[in-house]
Amino acid sequence: MRKREFYALVAPSLLVMFGFLVLPLYRTVEWSLERVNYGEAGTFVGLANYQQALSDPRFGRAVLFTVGLTLAVTAVLVVGGYLLAVAVNGLGRWRPVVLGVLLVSYVVPQLVGATMFSWLFDENFGGVFNHLVSTLTGQEVLWYTDPWPNRLLIGLDLIWHLVPFSMLVLLAGLQGVSEEVIESAKIDGATTLQRHWHVIVPSLRGVLGFVSLISIMDVLRTFDALVPLSPQAPQIGNESIMLYIFNVAFRDGGQQLGVGSAINVLMILIIVVLLFPFIRNIAKEARSA
Amino acid sequence: MTATTTLMETDLVQPETPSEPRARRRPLTGLVIGLLLLVVCVLMLSPVLWTAASVTKPTDVAFLNPPVFTYRPTFDAFVDLWQTTNFYKYLANTFVVAIISTILALVIGLPAAYALSRFPSWISVVLLILALVFRALPRFAVVLPMYDISRALGVYDTTYAVAVALVAINQPFSIWLLRNFFAEIPAQLDEAAMLDGCSRFQVLRRIMVPLMGPGIITAGIFVFLFAFQEYLTALILTDVNARTVPVFIATQLGQTLPMLQQAGAAAMLLTLPVFAFAFIAQRYLVAGLNAGSVKG
DSSP states (O other), X not given: OOHHHHHHHHHHHHHHHIIIIIHHHHHHHHHTTEEOOTTSOOEEOTTHHHHXXXXXXXXXXXXXXXXXXXXXXXXXXXXXXXXXXXXXXXOSTTHHHHHHHHHHHHHSOHHHHHHHXXXXXXXXXXXXXXXXXXXXXXXXXXXXXXXXXXXXXXXXXXXXXXXXXXXXXXXXXXXXXXXXXXXXXXXXXXXXXXXXXXXXXXXXXXXXXXXXXXXXXXXXXXXXXXXXXXXXXXXXXXXXXXXXXXXIIIISTTTTHHHHHHHHHHHHHHHHHHHHHHHHHHHHHHHHO | OHHHHHHHHHHHHTTHHHHHHHHHHHHHHHHXXXXXXXXXXXXXXXXXHHHHHHHTSOHHHHTOSSOOOOOOOOOHHHHHHXXXXXXXXXXXXXXXXXXXXXXXXXXXXXXXXXHHHHOOSHHHHHHHHHHHHHHHSOHHHHHHHHHXXXXXXXXXXXXXHHHHHHHHHHHHHHHHHHHHHHHHSOTHHHHHHHHTTOOHHHIIIIIIHHHTHHHHHHHHHHHHHHHHHOOHHHHHHOSSTTOOHHHHHHHHTTSOHHHHHHHHHHHHHHHHHHHHHHHHHHHHHHHHHHHTGGGO
16 A cells, blocks of 8 residues: 555544544643633643642542542453353353343443433332342441442442443454364363363453453543442542543533643543553554564 | 164164263253353343333332332323423434444544555554554543533534544544454455556445445444443533433433433433344344454
8 A cells, every 4th residue: 555545545534533632632731731711711830730630639539449440340341251251152042132131231321321220229219229238138228328338339330331342342252262272172171160261261362451451441431320320429439530520620610620631631641551561562563564 | 664663763862872961961051051141131131120110100109118019000201201301302412423423433434444454554553552542531631622612613512513523532443443354354355456457445445345344334333332322522512402312311310200200211212222222233243343353
């Protein structure tokens, strides 16, 4: 392919991404150095916004909460997705039905799904799970005002929403594992567990990496689910970074657009660091190709 | 006569004997796995089922605690939703945004992905890495400025502004996915077609697009889903006219009980078409992902 053809083909996409991603991003960086309101010109304040963000204990809690949530949920998504994929892969006639059912929580918008999920636990909405838990344990769990039960609720909802995707990708990956290798491991007397651990999991390494990457990116930006599931998030320390930015930059009168932008920039830096291993992989692969 | 029957009987019996131990163990583990999957399926559907029950209850028993399980179903919440709110408009907005942005994303993304899969140079690598970083970008970093810009340009609160914003936001993902599909198609095919006198653009249109069927469907489904589900971008770029269903449902929360029930009805009306969609899409998604996206 000639260079001119390459640029002609890539141009529309680059234009869209430049206009709608790079330009706004530039504005965000600019704002992060200003004291500014919506629709007005800001005044340059240097790194004051960063200083303010970093010294706010609420921001520290948001980072801790978001990172903890990301690690816990991603671990469950990878393991749970794998187990589900293996189980579904062994199905015959029922496979399309089971897959269809399992995909429902993924295709419903996250905010809508979380709203429905919240009603299972909301005593104001006659929540069945809530009722079941209190009858079984004899204790009233405060799903919305107690920090840890609320965290569990948020984690469960994210797993509910995201596990179909990791299952789907791993299922697709499982179909690419060569039958002969599994068959020969079976002949060599490997048990089911050994077959999974020594043969199938290693050959799915790329797919597992891809699933973890997508999960990390998706859980780090948790926002939608918290709207119905954690109305008191800031008070009980369950504010995600995204929700914190929203509250600071949008809800509180837009006064702190600069601080919100500064946190956005910090967040981008964290993400680039997290993505670094994947970036290196792509570069290496491209050089060898 | 007797000889043939005994022969047939032994024929029928013989293959069963060696497979018997395996056949005895298999159904049991199969049964356990099947039961576990059934439990998982019920749990996965439980929020939807509970919502369906809650919105078909009369308002006075819908919110009782402990919950009521026997009731006379009513569709009042749906009727109220339709009559007292602009729900049909929000539903239409949601689909318009999703359809416009899917078409645009594919029209723009296909040539770019094709080029990236056929031009091995540092530019391609840099662009792909940038796309990965953009995919992970905190949404607010681009959406908050978009709010400002769209107000300044006078396109705030229009469906097409939301649609175009989502094309840009989802472009990195669609390009990556499509590029992996293109990479599966051997480049010799392009060369052969070009020897026969096709231009690059003709190769893309006449040879690649037909071959990319599963890839285009898979990418299309994902891009459609992302646009259909988007809450945050729609929340910030819309006010009343271009409001989508997720934004509408969020505004109903924390209101009076009848409004909450209307929100539930709205959720059900949005979920039902999606239910059908999930059953149709699963086949293409597994096949599509298998063919393309997850080779890395």
